[in-house]
Each structure stands twice: as C-alpha cells, then as structure tokens.
Amino acid sequence: MGEAGGPATIKAFEERLFEVSTSLPKRLRQCADYVAANKDRIAVSTVAEMAEGAGVQPSAFMRFCQIMGFSGFSEMQRLFRETFVGGWPDYSTRLQHLREKAEGSPSALLAEFVEAGRASLENLLKTVDAHHLEDAVAALSKANMIHIIGLRRSFPVASYMSYAFEKMDVPAMLHSAVGRLDSRNAIRDGDVVLAITFSPYSVETIELVEAVSARGIPVVALTDTIVSPLRKFDAITLSVSEVDFGAFRSLSATLCLAITLSVAVGTARSG
Amino acid sequence: MGEAGGPATIKAFEERLFEVSTSLPKRLRQCADYVAANKDRIAVSTVAEMAEGAGVQPSAFMRFCQIMGFSGFSEMQRLFRETFVGGWPDYSTRLQHLREKAEGSPSALLAEFVEAGRASLENLLKTVDAHHLEDAVAALSKANMIHIIGLRRSFPVASYMSYAFEKMDVPAMLHSAVGRLDSRNAIRDGDVVLAITFSPYSVETIELVEAVSARGIPVVALTDTIVSPLRKFDAITLSVSEVDFGAFRSLSATLCLAITLSVAVGTARSG
C-alpha cells in the first residue's frame, strides 16, 4: 500500500485507462477493452464476473487493477460504488424522463430514436420469415460471387455487408455506381445478386434486378414492405419494416438482418 | 404468496414493501423506511452498511430481507444488481455459446443479433453524455461545411450521415478515399470534421484528424470506447459501446446516435 492510491475520480480513471491502453499485452488489453465498454458493471460485479466477461482469468483481472494503480479489485470497485450515489434510474424511467423533461433537446431526440429502434427490432423478429431467410442464406452460399447493390438510403447497408463479406473471405462486389460506371456485365452465370432498396426505390437498383432476372441470375432482395417493386421479379425477398420517427429511420432492424445474413452466409461457406 | 422466492421485479418489491410496512415493529420499520428512501444503494452496499444506515443491527436487517420474501440479503441484492445492468447475463459468453449452438439456424442467429441490438440501444441511452451531445450539435451547426470521414467498418455510418445531411440541406462532404484521392485540402477554416472510427481504428482517419486538429479545425468524434486513439486530440468525443460478435457489430446503437446527431443538427440549422 505504499502506492499513493489509484485514480480518485472516474475522469482520472478514464485518463489512466487510455494512458495505459497503448502498451498492454493481450489478456490485459482484453480487460481494458471490456472495462471501457462496461464501466457501469464494475460497481455491481465480482472479479470472477468481470474476468469472465473479459474472457480472462480472475488473476489476470487482478493484475489489470494493479496496473490501473489500485491495490486490487476492491479498491477499484470502491471508486465506482462511491461515485454511483443516487443516479442511474432504470431504462424505462430514464426514457420517460428524457422524453418529457428534455423536450426539444438532442437527448430527447435520442430517446425517441432509441425507442423507435427497439420497436423495429422487436418487430423484425415477428415478421421475418424463417424459410425465406434460410433460402436466402442457401442461395448466397452457393454463389460464385455475390453482387451487392444498394443506393442512397440503402447504401450504408450495402457497404456494411460488403465489408462483412470481405472479412469472412466471401467473394463479393459492391456496385456503387461511382462515376456512373455501369458494371452489370461483371455479373456472370453462377453469381447471385443481393439487392437492397427501400422506399423511395432507386430506379438503378430496380433496373439492374430486372436485367439480371431476365438472364436467370438468382436475386435475393432486402426491402421494406410487401408492395416493394422488387416483388415483381422472381426474387427471394426478405422484408423489414422500420418504425420511423419523423421522416427518418434509424436502420437498426435492417442492419440487424443484414449482419445476420452476412454471418450466416459466412459460416455456411466455411463450414 | 408461496415462499418460492421474493419479488421478481422492482415494482413487485415496492408493492411488497408497502404491504408489509403497516405492521412492523420498531427496528424493522427503520429498515423499511431506510430501504424505501435508498433503494439504489442496495445494489452496491453490504448488509453491514445498510444496517448502519438504517440504525439497526445487521441481524435485524437480515430478518427484514426475509420478511420481504427473500431467502436473505444476497437474494434481495441480486434483484437490484440485475435490474441495474439491464438483466442481461454476460453477453460475451452468451455469444460465444451462440457460435456452436446457433450454427445451421439463421433464425436463432437473428434472435441473438436482435437481442444484442436491443441491449446496445438501452446501454446507449444510459451512457451517452448529454453535454457532449449538445456540444457536438452546437459545433456541427455552426460549421460552414461538415467533412465526414469514416472508413471500413465505419463507412456505413459515414455514408448514412452524409445521406441524411444532404436530405436536410446541410452542406456536408463525405471523404471516401476513393482512388486514394486525398481531399484534405478541401477542409477550410470555419469547417468542422466529423470523424467516425471504431476498433480496429483506420490510420487514415486518425491521420486526418491529427492534421486538421493541428490547424485548429474543430473535430467531433464518434468512436467506441474511451480507449480510442481519437482521445488524444482535442475533439468532442461521443462514445458508443456496441456488443459485438467476433469481428462484427450490428451497429444499431451507433446508427441511432448518428441519426440523432444528424437530425439535431438539421433542425438546429433551419431553426
């Protein structure tokens, strides 16, 4: 205990965490990352729980506490328990509070979007058709190459899937329409097109689907409702309905479905 | 009520507390009063501390817990600790199990991602700093031009914000590094840079922030934890921690914050 004692405030704690985080071996870095993302849990967890969360041994977590400047876990925990005072109402109380009291402020807006996102996610589970999802995974898994098209509002989803496929060594090409270059001739037999479009639907996407569909190329479509124009073509359609707030959508549900599709295809291919 | 276990929710706890409070001897009533006024402390205190606060012996407090329907203090405390962290039992371990368990079933995978997304959203609401958010909105609202940079995994977020700003007539430029063109000279005095980066952090983004930061251009950063390298620079930092699956994140919380920021800036400018 010759140590003058570790950080005395959460702010100091964060600074120390950052300072230390640059030069840390594997396991201790895991501790740092987990702690950074779950500071609120320190107050109510045991070393064993924190260690498990970080995916390390309790003793490793202890070493981390010491590196942070504390004598051990208990001392670190004390900091968080004391700072905890009376704050932290639960989720629903806080949400309500933000909505009413902070009306017009960015925080209130955040509360609305969070709520819309949550509702969309819950809805997604109810509406997604398990068979269609499996069919989509099967089709994409068999493809020589996956051609992803999604423009404007759908572009974030398309680019995200492109990133995910790349990371999993799934051959995929993102059709981004940069410079109005049309790359539809890159689509060959044995390939599959993954089309993403939401109202208002991009004509470019519809056109592309129409063209490849006529050639007998399988199409998997990620779209909003059943009335989507992509329905006309003989595509495996996955529909997501986002709850929107004002004129904007948070895309939570769509991205959730997108990542699921990506990971499922990735594992199906490697397995 | 069967002795099979005490109240399972905070609400049930409060009801039981009220129900019981009418017929209680002196010391136990002290316990009830103290608990009613300090519910939040239960999660982070020991019996001894609670007893001292209530002005009774630890054994008296134990009896109180039993009268409330719990087997002892630990069981009562568990209720409060769990509702505090949101009820999720160890995500990283759960997702690890998912690897083996949900293989072959895309629907199960979807359910997990939905759940992860929901948890991330709840967590976002709890952890976002209202002041930083307001500062970020203020800074971006004053900008002549907003320069958005976000590569790889962050690119979907960057492109989404770019789309949203465009729709709201907010002057914004997406720095996409297409063709390795470096457009940092487009950034002028009076502009603001909005940098988005998540672990593993893109060097291009860090470099850009470093360069413009030195020139005195304000930077708003959207990043994951406080360990992010963007911390070094004098930026307004908004951090989001997303529950991830291997190398993948559903981005639900991140996009939610992104759209909030966009809409807040959009309305602040037009108002």
Place this chain on the structure above:
DNA sequence: CAAAAAATGGAATTTATAGTCCATTATGGT
C-alpha cells in the same frame, strides 16, 4: 536457435461478508 524475460492460468490462501443462533430485553395481555 537458445536463453532470458514476460505473461498467463490455475490452485491455494486469506479476508470479508452473509447468514444463524441464542441469551437478553422489551411488550402486551390477564
């Protein structure tokens, strides 16, 4: 490529805390 240093995992140990028991004190009824 071998030796040294650092990092790690797991078991052993220590400490703190919850939970129990019983003698003593207060309370209410006859």
Place this chain on the structure above:
DNA sequence: ACCATAATGGACTATAAATTCCATTTTTTG
C-alpha cells in the same frame, strides 16, 4: 405485577469472494 410472547443485539459459523503464489507457456532478445 406476572407470565407469555415477540423483538432485539451481539457473538459465532459458514460461505463466497478477493488476493497471492508459483508452475507453465509464450514472447522477446542476444
């Protein structure tokens, strides 16, 4: 006022958690 009953305080025990130690593995360095 006395007995019966309930409530209380404090010491004791069991249990769970924090912390330490050391053998083993991994990484670095000459």
